[in-house]
Amino acid sequence: MDRVVITVENVTQRFRVLQERPDTVRELFARFLRHEVKVRKFQALTDVSFTVRQGEMVGLMGRNGAGKSTMLKLIVGVYSVTEGRITVNGSMSPLIELGAGFHPELTGRENILIGGLLMGYSKKEMLRRQDSIIEFAGLGHFIDAPVKQYSSGMYMRLAFSVATEVNPDILILDEVLAVGDIAFQAKCLERLQRFREAGKTILFVTHSPELITDYCDRAILLHKGQVAFDGDPVKAVDLYRASAVPQPPSVFRREPVRIP
Protein backbone atom coordinates (compact mmCIF):
# COMPACT_ATOMS: atom_id res chain seq x y z
CA MET A 1 0.00 0.00 0.00
CA ASP A 2 3.02 2.25 0.07
CA ARG A 3 3.43 2.52 -3.65
CA VAL A 4 3.48 6.07 -4.93
CA VAL A 5 0.88 6.43 -7.67
CA ILE A 6 1.00 10.14 -8.43
CA THR A 7 4.22 12.10 -8.37
CA VAL A 8 4.22 15.81 -9.02
CA GLU A 9 7.72 17.23 -9.24
CA ASN A 10 8.50 20.94 -9.33
CA VAL A 11 5.60 21.75 -11.59
CA THR A 12 5.30 25.29 -12.80
CA GLN A 13 2.50 26.13 -15.17
CA ARG A 14 2.25 29.31 -17.18
CA PHE A 15 -0.56 30.49 -19.41
CA ARG A 16 -0.82 33.34 -21.75
CA VAL A 17 -3.88 35.31 -20.83
CA LEU A 18 -6.18 34.81 -23.75
CA GLN A 19 -7.76 38.23 -24.08
CA GLU A 20 -4.35 39.64 -24.78
CA ARG A 21 -3.92 37.54 -27.85
CA PRO A 22 -5.16 38.64 -31.27
CA ASP A 23 -8.21 36.56 -32.00
CA THR A 24 -8.76 37.74 -35.52
CA VAL A 25 -6.60 38.55 -38.49
CA ARG A 26 -7.68 42.18 -38.28
CA GLU A 27 -6.39 42.48 -34.77
CA LEU A 28 -3.22 40.71 -35.76
CA PHE A 29 -2.60 43.25 -38.51
CA ALA A 30 -3.39 46.14 -36.22
CA ARG A 31 -0.85 44.87 -33.75
CA PHE A 32 1.65 44.13 -36.42
CA LEU A 33 1.43 47.73 -37.58
CA ARG A 34 1.95 48.96 -34.06
CA HIS A 35 4.97 46.63 -33.85
CA GLU A 36 4.06 45.47 -30.45
CA VAL A 37 2.05 42.87 -28.71
CA LYS A 38 1.54 42.85 -25.02
CA VAL A 39 1.38 39.31 -23.81
CA ARG A 40 0.29 38.88 -20.31
CA LYS A 41 1.59 35.76 -18.74
CA PHE A 42 -0.13 34.16 -15.86
CA GLN A 43 1.64 31.69 -13.69
CA ALA A 44 -1.02 29.35 -12.40
CA LEU A 45 1.31 27.05 -10.47
CA THR A 46 4.75 27.70 -9.07
CA ASP A 47 7.11 24.88 -8.22
CA VAL A 48 4.47 22.50 -6.94
CA SER A 49 5.60 19.11 -5.69
CA PHE A 50 3.71 16.40 -3.88
CA THR A 51 3.07 12.68 -4.04
CA VAL A 52 0.01 10.55 -3.54
CA ARG A 53 0.37 6.96 -2.38
CA GLN A 54 -1.84 4.09 -3.31
CA GLY A 55 -4.98 3.86 -1.22
CA GLU A 56 -4.81 7.41 0.01
CA MET A 57 -7.70 9.80 -0.10
CA VAL A 58 -6.31 13.25 -0.59
CA GLY A 59 -8.26 16.47 -0.60
CA LEU A 60 -7.06 19.47 -2.52
CA MET A 61 -8.14 22.78 -1.03
CA GLY A 62 -7.57 26.40 -1.69
CA ARG A 63 -9.33 29.60 -2.51
CA ASN A 64 -10.71 30.35 -5.96
CA GLY A 65 -7.88 30.74 -8.40
CA ALA A 66 -5.38 28.92 -6.23
CA GLY A 67 -4.64 26.46 -9.05
CA LYS A 68 -6.62 23.43 -7.89
CA SER A 69 -8.36 22.70 -11.17
CA THR A 70 -5.19 23.43 -13.13
CA MET A 71 -3.42 20.85 -10.98
CA LEU A 72 -6.06 18.22 -11.70
CA LYS A 73 -6.06 19.02 -15.41
CA LEU A 74 -2.32 18.54 -15.49
CA ILE A 75 -2.55 15.23 -13.70
CA VAL A 76 -5.18 13.82 -16.03
CA GLY A 77 -3.37 15.23 -19.07
CA VAL A 78 -5.75 17.89 -20.35
CA TYR A 79 -2.89 20.38 -20.24
CA SER A 80 0.70 19.60 -20.98
CA VAL A 81 3.15 20.65 -18.30
CA THR A 82 5.19 23.82 -18.89
CA GLU A 83 7.93 22.94 -16.43
CA GLY A 84 8.49 20.00 -14.12
CA ARG A 85 7.21 16.47 -14.28
CA ILE A 86 4.15 14.46 -13.40
CA THR A 87 4.10 10.68 -13.31
CA VAL A 88 1.03 8.56 -12.76
CA ASN A 89 0.98 4.80 -12.18
CA GLY A 90 -2.32 3.12 -12.77
CA SER A 91 -5.50 3.71 -14.67
CA MET A 92 -7.25 6.97 -14.09
CA SER A 93 -10.49 8.47 -15.26
CA PRO A 94 -9.31 11.13 -17.69
CA LEU A 95 -11.98 13.65 -16.84
CA ILE A 96 -11.92 16.19 -14.12
CA GLU A 97 -15.47 17.33 -14.28
CA LEU A 98 -18.33 14.95 -14.10
CA GLY A 99 -20.61 14.95 -17.07
CA ALA A 100 -18.13 16.85 -19.20
CA GLY A 101 -18.94 14.75 -22.23
CA PHE A 102 -22.71 14.85 -21.87
CA HIS A 103 -24.73 16.28 -24.70
CA PRO A 104 -28.04 17.88 -23.71
CA GLU A 105 -29.95 16.53 -26.72
CA LEU A 106 -28.99 12.91 -26.09
CA THR A 107 -30.72 10.64 -23.63
CA GLY A 108 -29.15 9.53 -20.38
CA ARG A 109 -28.55 6.11 -21.81
CA GLU A 110 -26.80 7.50 -24.89
CA ASN A 111 -24.70 9.78 -22.72
CA ILE A 112 -23.59 6.89 -20.53
CA LEU A 113 -22.15 5.24 -23.61
CA ILE A 114 -20.41 8.35 -24.93
CA GLY A 115 -19.18 9.27 -21.46
CA GLY A 116 -17.70 5.82 -21.02
CA LEU A 117 -16.07 5.80 -24.45
CA LEU A 118 -14.55 9.20 -23.71
CA MET A 119 -13.02 7.76 -20.61
CA GLY A 120 -11.46 5.05 -22.73
CA TYR A 121 -13.75 2.14 -21.96
CA SER A 122 -15.12 -0.13 -24.64
CA LYS A 123 -18.71 -0.21 -25.77
CA LYS A 124 -19.06 -3.78 -24.55
CA GLU A 125 -17.86 -2.83 -21.11
CA MET A 126 -20.21 0.15 -20.92
CA LEU A 127 -23.22 -1.90 -21.99
CA ARG A 128 -22.34 -4.41 -19.30
CA ARG A 129 -22.13 -1.73 -16.63
CA GLN A 130 -25.08 0.23 -17.93
CA ASP A 131 -27.67 -1.28 -15.64
CA SER A 132 -25.76 -0.69 -12.46
CA ILE A 133 -24.99 2.87 -13.53
CA ILE A 134 -28.66 3.53 -14.14
CA GLU A 135 -29.60 1.91 -10.88
CA PHE A 136 -27.11 3.90 -8.86
CA ALA A 137 -28.18 7.17 -10.46
CA GLY A 138 -31.76 6.31 -9.59
CA LEU A 139 -33.26 8.12 -12.56
CA GLY A 140 -36.05 5.66 -13.34
CA HIS A 141 -37.67 6.19 -16.73
CA PHE A 142 -35.85 9.52 -17.14
CA ILE A 143 -32.88 7.53 -18.38
CA ASP A 144 -34.42 7.53 -21.85
CA ALA A 145 -35.22 11.24 -21.85
CA PRO A 146 -32.83 13.86 -23.22
CA VAL A 147 -30.42 15.06 -20.57
CA LYS A 148 -31.50 18.67 -21.11
CA GLN A 149 -34.73 17.83 -19.30
CA TYR A 150 -32.91 16.66 -16.21
CA SER A 151 -32.69 18.73 -13.07
CA SER A 152 -29.15 19.63 -12.10
CA GLY A 153 -29.27 17.06 -9.32
CA MET A 154 -30.30 14.31 -11.71
CA TYR A 155 -27.55 15.37 -14.08
CA MET A 156 -24.90 15.17 -11.38
CA ARG A 157 -26.20 11.85 -10.15
CA LEU A 158 -25.88 10.35 -13.59
CA ALA A 159 -22.44 11.88 -14.06
CA PHE A 160 -21.20 10.64 -10.70
CA SER A 161 -22.38 7.11 -11.31
CA VAL A 162 -20.76 6.99 -14.74
CA ALA A 163 -17.46 8.28 -13.37
CA THR A 164 -17.31 5.93 -10.41
CA GLU A 165 -18.92 2.81 -11.83
CA VAL A 166 -16.16 2.32 -14.36
CA ASN A 167 -13.76 1.50 -11.59
CA PRO A 168 -10.43 3.23 -12.27
CA ASP A 169 -7.40 2.73 -9.99
CA ILE A 170 -7.20 6.44 -9.35
CA LEU A 171 -10.25 8.63 -9.10
CA ILE A 172 -9.82 12.32 -9.79
CA LEU A 173 -12.77 14.52 -8.97
CA ASP A 174 -13.31 18.25 -9.15
CA GLU A 175 -15.85 19.64 -6.68
CA VAL A 176 -18.26 16.77 -6.90
CA LEU A 177 -20.35 16.51 -3.88
CA ALA A 178 -21.60 20.07 -4.06
CA VAL A 179 -24.79 19.04 -5.85
CA GLY A 180 -27.23 16.29 -5.00
CA ASP A 181 -29.45 15.92 -1.98
CA ILE A 182 -28.36 14.49 1.35
CA ALA A 183 -29.44 10.99 0.44
CA PHE A 184 -27.42 10.98 -2.73
CA GLN A 185 -24.44 12.57 -1.04
CA ALA A 186 -24.49 9.79 1.51
CA LYS A 187 -24.62 7.28 -1.32
CA CYS A 188 -21.65 8.96 -2.98
CA LEU A 189 -19.61 8.99 0.20
CA GLU A 190 -20.39 5.37 0.78
CA ARG A 191 -19.18 4.61 -2.70
CA LEU A 192 -16.00 6.60 -2.16
CA GLN A 193 -15.51 4.66 1.03
CA ARG A 194 -15.79 1.40 -0.86
CA PHE A 195 -13.27 2.72 -3.36
CA ARG A 196 -10.84 3.24 -0.55
CA GLU A 197 -11.42 -0.15 0.97
CA ALA A 198 -10.59 -1.64 -2.42
CA GLY A 199 -7.18 0.01 -2.14
CA LYS A 200 -7.91 2.68 -4.70
CA THR A 201 -6.61 6.20 -4.67
CA ILE A 202 -8.80 9.27 -4.62
CA LEU A 203 -7.68 12.82 -5.27
CA PHE A 204 -10.36 15.44 -5.22
CA VAL A 205 -10.96 19.14 -4.97
CA THR A 206 -13.43 20.34 -2.42
CA HIS A 207 -14.44 23.42 -0.49
CA SER A 208 -16.13 21.44 2.21
CA PRO A 209 -14.11 21.34 5.45
CA GLU A 210 -16.19 18.44 6.78
CA LEU A 211 -15.35 16.30 3.81
CA ILE A 212 -11.67 16.95 4.37
CA THR A 213 -11.62 16.29 8.09
CA ASP A 214 -14.00 13.33 8.06
CA TYR A 215 -12.73 11.44 5.06
CA CYS A 216 -9.28 12.47 3.91
CA ASP A 217 -6.02 10.93 5.01
CA ARG A 218 -4.26 14.05 3.94
CA ALA A 219 -5.03 17.48 2.64
CA ILE A 220 -3.05 19.74 0.38
CA LEU A 221 -3.68 23.43 0.62
CA LEU A 222 -2.84 25.48 -2.44
CA HIS A 223 -2.42 29.20 -2.21
CA LYS A 224 -1.75 31.36 -5.23
CA GLY A 225 -0.29 28.48 -7.13
CA GLN A 226 1.97 27.17 -4.40
CA VAL A 227 1.67 24.39 -1.89
CA ALA A 228 0.99 26.21 1.36
CA PHE A 229 0.41 23.10 3.41
CA ASP A 230 0.55 19.35 2.90
CA GLY A 231 -0.41 17.03 5.70
CA ASP A 232 -2.92 16.60 8.49
CA PRO A 233 -6.48 17.39 7.28
CA VAL A 234 -7.55 19.11 10.51
CA LYS A 235 -4.59 21.41 10.38
CA ALA A 236 -5.17 22.12 6.71
CA VAL A 237 -8.73 23.11 7.38
CA ASP A 238 -7.67 25.35 10.22
CA LEU A 239 -5.20 27.05 7.96
CA TYR A 240 -7.75 27.34 5.20
CA ARG A 241 -10.31 28.81 7.58
CA ALA A 242 -7.94 31.25 9.13
CA SER A 243 -6.41 32.07 5.79
CA ALA A 244 -3.30 32.34 7.89
CA VAL A 245 -1.28 31.53 4.85
CA PRO A 246 2.01 33.25 4.11
CA GLN A 247 1.56 35.53 1.13
CA PRO A 248 3.94 34.59 -1.66
CA PRO A 249 5.08 37.32 -4.05
CA SER A 250 2.71 38.29 -6.81
CA VAL A 251 2.63 35.79 -9.62
CA PHE A 252 1.29 38.24 -12.16
CA ARG A 253 3.73 39.90 -14.36
CA ARG A 254 3.49 41.94 -17.49
CA GLU A 255 6.08 41.77 -20.15
CA PRO A 256 5.84 43.39 -23.56
CA VAL A 257 6.94 41.10 -26.37
CA ARG A 258 8.05 42.42 -29.72
CA ILE A 259 6.96 40.83 -32.93
CA PRO A 260 9.78 41.26 -35.44
Added chain:
Amino acid sequence: MIELVRDTYANRELIWALALKELKIRYKRSVLGFLWALLNPLLLMLVLTVVFSTIMRFSIPHYAIFLLSVLIPWTFFSQSLSYAAESIVSNADLIRKVRVAKLVFPVAAVVSNMINFLLSVIPFALIVLITRHPFYWTWLYLPIPLVTLTIFTLGATFFFAAANVYYRDVAHILQILLQLLFYMTPIIFALDVFPQKHRWVFELNPLLYLLEGFRLSVYYGRVPPMHSIVVSIVAAFAALAAGFSIFRKYQNKFVLYI
Protein backbone atom coordinates in the same frame (compact mmCIF):
# COMPACT_ATOMS: atom_id res chain seq x y z
CA MET B 1 0.99 8.63 -40.02
CA ILE B 2 1.33 5.55 -37.87
CA GLU B 3 0.01 7.61 -35.00
CA LEU B 4 -3.03 8.56 -37.06
CA VAL B 5 -3.90 4.96 -37.86
CA ARG B 6 -3.20 3.78 -34.32
CA ASP B 7 -5.23 6.49 -32.61
CA THR B 8 -8.10 6.18 -35.04
CA TYR B 9 -8.22 2.44 -34.47
CA ALA B 10 -7.92 2.77 -30.70
CA ASN B 11 -10.78 5.27 -30.64
CA ARG B 12 -12.92 3.66 -33.30
CA GLU B 13 -15.88 3.12 -30.99
CA LEU B 14 -15.74 6.67 -29.73
CA ILE B 15 -15.49 8.06 -33.27
CA TRP B 16 -18.45 6.00 -34.35
CA ALA B 17 -20.50 7.09 -31.34
CA LEU B 18 -19.62 10.75 -31.94
CA ALA B 19 -20.50 10.47 -35.62
CA LEU B 20 -23.88 8.94 -34.80
CA LYS B 21 -24.41 11.60 -32.15
CA GLU B 22 -23.82 14.30 -34.74
CA LEU B 23 -26.34 12.75 -37.11
CA LYS B 24 -28.85 12.27 -34.34
CA ILE B 25 -28.55 15.89 -33.38
CA ARG B 26 -28.75 17.04 -36.98
CA TYR B 27 -32.03 15.25 -37.53
CA LYS B 28 -33.38 15.62 -34.04
CA ARG B 29 -36.80 17.14 -33.71
CA SER B 30 -37.50 16.87 -37.42
CA VAL B 31 -40.54 14.79 -38.22
CA LEU B 32 -38.83 12.86 -41.01
CA GLY B 33 -35.56 12.35 -39.15
CA PHE B 34 -33.08 10.18 -40.99
CA LEU B 35 -35.34 10.15 -44.04
CA TRP B 36 -33.95 13.58 -44.84
CA ALA B 37 -30.66 12.00 -45.80
CA LEU B 38 -32.56 10.10 -48.49
CA LEU B 39 -34.99 12.86 -49.42
CA ASN B 40 -32.39 15.59 -49.84
CA PRO B 41 -30.81 14.29 -53.05
CA LEU B 42 -34.22 13.41 -54.49
CA LEU B 43 -35.55 16.92 -53.95
CA LEU B 44 -32.30 18.43 -55.10
CA MET B 45 -32.52 16.46 -58.30
CA LEU B 46 -36.04 17.71 -58.86
CA VAL B 47 -34.92 21.31 -58.53
CA LEU B 48 -31.87 20.80 -60.73
CA THR B 49 -33.77 19.00 -63.43
CA VAL B 50 -36.28 21.83 -63.59
CA VAL B 51 -33.58 24.49 -63.62
CA PHE B 52 -31.23 22.90 -66.07
CA SER B 53 -33.56 21.18 -68.48
CA THR B 54 -36.15 23.93 -68.85
CA ILE B 55 -34.41 27.18 -67.93
CA MET B 56 -30.70 26.75 -68.66
CA ARG B 57 -31.17 24.17 -71.40
CA PHE B 58 -27.88 22.33 -71.22
CA SER B 59 -27.56 19.91 -74.07
CA ILE B 60 -26.41 17.05 -71.86
CA PRO B 61 -28.63 13.97 -71.87
CA HIS B 62 -29.60 12.64 -68.46
CA TYR B 63 -28.32 15.84 -66.95
CA ALA B 64 -29.54 14.90 -63.47
CA ILE B 65 -27.27 11.88 -63.43
CA PHE B 66 -24.43 13.76 -65.02
CA LEU B 67 -24.67 16.35 -62.25
CA LEU B 68 -25.54 14.20 -59.23
CA SER B 69 -22.76 11.71 -59.89
CA VAL B 70 -20.31 14.45 -58.93
CA LEU B 71 -22.50 16.70 -56.82
CA ILE B 72 -23.13 14.02 -54.20
CA PRO B 73 -19.43 13.33 -53.56
CA TRP B 74 -18.75 17.07 -53.70
CA THR B 75 -21.39 17.62 -51.02
CA PHE B 76 -19.68 15.01 -48.87
CA PHE B 77 -16.39 16.87 -49.28
CA SER B 78 -17.72 20.36 -48.61
CA GLN B 79 -20.01 19.34 -45.75
CA SER B 80 -17.25 17.36 -44.07
CA LEU B 81 -14.98 20.37 -44.24
CA SER B 82 -17.60 22.77 -42.92
CA TYR B 83 -18.44 20.52 -40.00
CA ALA B 84 -14.88 19.52 -39.25
CA ALA B 85 -13.55 23.06 -39.31
CA GLU B 86 -15.73 23.75 -36.27
CA SER B 87 -15.21 20.35 -34.69
CA ILE B 88 -12.44 21.29 -32.25
CA VAL B 89 -13.93 24.65 -31.33
CA SER B 90 -17.44 23.31 -30.84
CA ASN B 91 -16.15 20.53 -28.58
CA ALA B 92 -14.22 23.04 -26.49
CA ASP B 93 -16.05 22.12 -23.28
CA LEU B 94 -15.04 18.55 -23.66
CA ILE B 95 -11.44 19.16 -24.64
CA ARG B 96 -10.99 21.43 -21.64
CA LYS B 97 -12.11 18.76 -19.24
CA VAL B 98 -11.26 15.37 -20.65
CA ARG B 99 -8.03 13.98 -21.93
CA VAL B 100 -8.99 12.60 -25.30
CA ALA B 101 -7.21 12.14 -28.62
CA LYS B 102 -8.11 15.34 -30.46
CA LEU B 103 -8.25 13.68 -33.84
CA VAL B 104 -11.51 11.94 -32.95
CA PHE B 105 -13.48 15.15 -33.54
CA PRO B 106 -12.55 15.91 -37.16
CA VAL B 107 -12.57 12.20 -37.99
CA ALA B 108 -16.06 11.81 -36.50
CA ALA B 109 -17.26 14.77 -38.58
CA VAL B 110 -16.01 13.07 -41.73
CA VAL B 111 -17.53 9.74 -40.70
CA SER B 112 -20.95 11.25 -40.06
CA ASN B 113 -20.92 12.93 -43.45
CA MET B 114 -19.76 9.68 -44.96
CA ILE B 115 -22.83 7.95 -43.56
CA ASN B 116 -24.97 10.65 -45.12
CA PHE B 117 -23.13 10.24 -48.40
CA LEU B 118 -23.61 6.50 -48.49
CA LEU B 119 -27.28 6.88 -47.63
CA SER B 120 -27.78 9.22 -50.57
CA VAL B 121 -26.51 6.54 -52.92
CA ILE B 122 -29.86 4.78 -52.42
CA PRO B 123 -32.05 7.57 -53.85
CA PHE B 124 -29.42 8.20 -56.49
CA ALA B 125 -29.60 4.59 -57.67
CA LEU B 126 -33.36 5.02 -57.71
CA ILE B 127 -33.03 8.04 -59.98
CA VAL B 128 -30.74 6.11 -62.30
CA LEU B 129 -33.39 3.40 -62.43
CA ILE B 130 -36.28 5.78 -63.07
CA THR B 131 -34.49 7.70 -65.80
CA ARG B 132 -33.48 4.40 -67.40
CA HIS B 133 -29.87 5.36 -67.46
CA PRO B 134 -27.79 2.19 -67.78
CA PHE B 135 -26.04 0.76 -64.75
CA TYR B 136 -22.53 0.30 -66.03
CA TRP B 137 -20.22 -2.39 -64.71
CA THR B 138 -17.85 0.49 -63.88
CA TRP B 139 -19.91 1.09 -60.71
CA LEU B 140 -17.57 -1.54 -59.33
CA TYR B 141 -14.76 0.95 -59.71
CA LEU B 142 -16.46 3.42 -57.31
CA PRO B 143 -14.67 2.27 -54.12
CA ILE B 144 -11.42 3.71 -55.47
CA PRO B 145 -12.57 7.32 -55.93
CA LEU B 146 -14.51 6.92 -52.69
CA VAL B 147 -11.42 5.98 -50.70
CA THR B 148 -9.15 8.57 -52.31
CA LEU B 149 -11.70 11.35 -51.83
CA THR B 150 -12.15 10.35 -48.19
CA ILE B 151 -8.41 10.42 -47.55
CA PHE B 152 -8.10 13.81 -49.23
CA THR B 153 -11.06 15.12 -47.25
CA LEU B 154 -9.54 13.91 -43.99
CA GLY B 155 -6.31 15.72 -44.78
CA ALA B 156 -8.07 18.99 -45.58
CA THR B 157 -10.22 18.51 -42.53
CA PHE B 158 -7.26 18.22 -40.15
CA PHE B 159 -5.77 21.40 -41.52
CA PHE B 160 -8.93 23.49 -41.25
CA ALA B 161 -9.91 22.11 -37.86
CA ALA B 162 -6.50 23.09 -36.46
CA ALA B 163 -6.36 26.46 -38.21
CA ASN B 164 -9.81 27.42 -36.99
CA VAL B 165 -8.70 27.00 -33.39
CA TYR B 166 -6.18 29.80 -33.83
CA TYR B 167 -8.14 32.08 -36.14
CA ARG B 168 -11.89 31.82 -36.19
CA ASP B 169 -11.80 33.65 -39.50
CA VAL B 170 -10.84 30.35 -41.07
CA ALA B 171 -14.38 28.98 -40.96
CA HIS B 172 -15.62 32.01 -42.90
CA ILE B 173 -12.80 31.94 -45.39
CA LEU B 174 -13.47 28.24 -45.90
CA GLN B 175 -17.05 28.91 -47.03
CA ILE B 176 -15.87 31.33 -49.70
CA LEU B 177 -13.11 28.95 -50.74
CA LEU B 178 -15.62 26.15 -51.14
CA GLN B 179 -17.83 28.37 -53.30
CA LEU B 180 -14.89 29.23 -55.50
CA LEU B 181 -13.78 25.63 -55.68
CA PHE B 182 -17.28 24.56 -56.65
CA TYR B 183 -17.06 26.58 -59.85
CA MET B 184 -13.41 25.72 -60.40
CA THR B 185 -14.27 22.03 -60.53
CA PRO B 186 -16.27 20.50 -63.36
CA ILE B 187 -19.42 19.77 -61.39
CA ILE B 188 -22.29 21.54 -63.12
CA PHE B 189 -20.50 21.46 -66.45
CA ALA B 190 -18.15 19.15 -68.34
CA LEU B 191 -14.58 20.20 -68.81
CA ASP B 192 -14.89 19.98 -72.60
CA VAL B 193 -17.09 23.07 -72.78
CA PHE B 194 -13.82 24.97 -72.50
CA PRO B 195 -11.32 25.21 -75.34
CA GLN B 196 -8.25 23.07 -74.87
CA LYS B 197 -5.92 26.00 -74.19
CA HIS B 198 -7.89 27.12 -71.11
CA ARG B 199 -8.33 23.72 -69.52
CA TRP B 200 -5.01 23.78 -67.71
CA VAL B 201 -6.60 26.16 -65.17
CA PHE B 202 -8.92 23.35 -64.13
CA GLU B 203 -6.32 20.67 -64.47
CA LEU B 204 -4.32 22.20 -61.65
CA ASN B 205 -7.17 21.46 -59.27
CA PRO B 206 -6.69 18.12 -57.51
CA LEU B 207 -10.44 17.80 -56.99
CA LEU B 208 -10.85 17.35 -60.73
CA TYR B 209 -9.04 14.03 -60.50
CA LEU B 210 -10.59 13.06 -57.20
CA LEU B 211 -14.11 13.61 -58.50
CA GLU B 212 -13.92 12.61 -62.14
CA GLY B 213 -13.78 8.92 -61.26
CA PHE B 214 -17.34 9.19 -59.97
CA ARG B 215 -18.74 10.77 -63.13
CA LEU B 216 -16.79 8.63 -65.54
CA SER B 217 -17.82 5.36 -63.97
CA VAL B 218 -21.46 6.22 -63.30
CA TYR B 219 -22.38 8.49 -66.21
CA TYR B 220 -20.03 7.48 -69.01
CA GLY B 221 -19.39 3.88 -68.04
CA ARG B 222 -15.64 4.36 -68.22
CA VAL B 223 -12.71 4.10 -65.88
CA PRO B 224 -10.47 7.18 -65.62
CA PRO B 225 -7.11 7.14 -67.39
CA MET B 226 -4.12 5.92 -65.44
CA HIS B 227 -2.53 9.34 -64.92
CA SER B 228 -5.74 10.66 -63.39
CA ILE B 229 -5.91 7.77 -60.94
CA VAL B 230 -2.29 8.25 -59.95
CA VAL B 231 -2.73 12.00 -59.47
CA SER B 232 -5.79 11.46 -57.28
CA ILE B 233 -4.00 8.93 -55.08
CA VAL B 234 -0.92 11.12 -54.71
CA ALA B 235 -3.04 14.19 -53.96
CA ALA B 236 -5.03 12.27 -51.35
CA PHE B 237 -2.02 11.01 -49.42
CA ALA B 238 -0.14 14.29 -49.75
CA ALA B 239 -3.14 16.15 -48.31
CA LEU B 240 -3.45 13.68 -45.45
CA ALA B 241 0.24 13.77 -44.60
CA ALA B 242 0.36 17.57 -44.68
CA GLY B 243 -2.95 18.11 -42.89
CA PHE B 244 -2.29 15.63 -40.14
CA SER B 245 1.27 16.76 -39.46
CA ILE B 246 0.01 20.31 -38.93
CA PHE B 247 -2.81 19.09 -36.73
CA ARG B 248 -0.45 16.93 -34.73
CA LYS B 249 2.03 19.70 -34.22
CA TYR B 250 -0.54 21.99 -32.65
CA GLN B 251 -3.00 19.61 -31.01
CA ASN B 252 -1.57 19.85 -27.52
CA LYS B 253 -2.00 23.60 -27.56
CA PHE B 254 -5.63 23.59 -28.72
CA VAL B 255 -6.86 23.55 -25.17
CA LEU B 256 -5.23 26.92 -24.54
CA TYR B 257 -7.02 28.66 -27.40
CA ILE B 258 -10.56 27.34 -27.26
